[in-house]
Amino acid sequence: MKTTKLVTLFIASAFALSSCSNDETLTVPNENAALLKTFKVKRDASGAYSTEFETNSNVKVDKVTNQDVNEFHLYESDFESFQKQSEELFIDGNKLSVSFIDTNTDKKPYISIEDDNITLAKSNSMLKEYSVSSGQEGSVNLAFNVSPQVTVDFVYNEDDNIYEIHLEKGKSTNTSFSRNLTKLEGEVLKIDFINHTDDTSAKTILAKELIKRRKPRILVGNGEEVED
Numbered sequence: 001m002k003t004t005k006l007v008t009l010f011i012a013s014a015f016a017l018s019s020c021s022n023d024e025t026l027t028v029p030n031e032n033a034a035l036l037k038t039f040k041v042k043r044d045a046s047g048a049y050s051t052e053f054e055t056n057s058n059v060k061v062d063k064v065t066n067q068d069v070n071e072f073h074l075y076e077s078d079f080e081s082f083q084k085q086s087e088e089l090f091i092d093g094n095k096l097s098v099s100f101i102d103t104n105t106d107k108k109p110y111i112s113i114e115d116d117n118i119t120l121a122k123s124n125s126m127l128k129e130y131s132v133s134s135g136q137e138g139s140v141n142l143a144f145n146v147s148p149q150v151t152v153d154f155v156y157n158e159d160d161n162i163y164e165i166h167l168e169k170g171k172s173t174n175t176s177f178s179r180n181l182t183k184l185e186g187e188v189l190k191i192d193f194i195n196h197t198d199d200t201s202a203k204t205i206l207a208k209e210l211i212k213r214r215k216p217r218i219l220v221g222n223g224e225e226v227e228d
Helices: 003-027 118-123 205-210
Strands: 036-043 049-055 059-066 070-078 084-088 093-102 111-113 128-132 139-145 152-158 162-169 176-182 189-195 213-221
Touching: 003 036, 036 093, 036 111, 049 070, 049 093, 070 213, 139 162
Parallel strands: 070 093, 162 189
Antiparallel strands: 036 049, 036 128, 049 084, 059 070, 093 111, 111 213, 128 139, 139 176, 152 162, 189 213
C-alpha cells in the first residue's frame, strides 16, 4: 500500500515538472520577432498625408519628427498597448519620409515620397487620393482614385525598374484602382505616377514627352540604399 502511494506521488510530481517545463518553453519570448505587422501611408483628397500601422501586442511606439522625416521607434513593452494606430504626417515642401525602426530586428521599413506641396496636390485634377500599404513577406498594395474621364495605364519600366501609372484625360468610367506588387528582398520598390497634361500647344511627340509630370514618386524599402 505504501509502495502504491509512493509511485502515485512520483508520477504526479513528474507530471507537474513536465507541465512547468512546457509552460516555461511557451512563454520564452522570441527576441527576433518583428514588432511591426503592417503599415500604410495615404494622401486624402485634401492633399494631407497620414499613416496607419499595426504592431504586435505590448509594443511601445515613440514618434520623432524632423523636417520631412517621420520616424516611429518600436520597443517591446511590459504594458498593454494599442495595436492599431494612426498619425498625421509632417511634410516639408515636396518631400515626405515615413520609417519604422524595429529595435527587435534592426529593420527599418520605410516609404519615401516626392510630391507637390499640399496646395498643388489639391489642384491635381487627375489623381484624387491614394495609399501605399506594406505588409509582411514583401507584399505591397497600391490603391488610388482618379477623377472621372481619366484613363489609367500600368507600365513596368524595365530599364529603370519602376512601376509607372500613366494618367491622361480620356473616356473612362472606372475611377478606383488597386494593384498588388511584390518587393524583392534587398531591393527598393519604385512607383511613379505620370501625369500627361492637356497642353494643346505641344504639337510634337518630343514636346508632349517633356510636359509629363512625375508626381508623386514613391519608394518602398526596408532600409536599403536607393541607387540613382
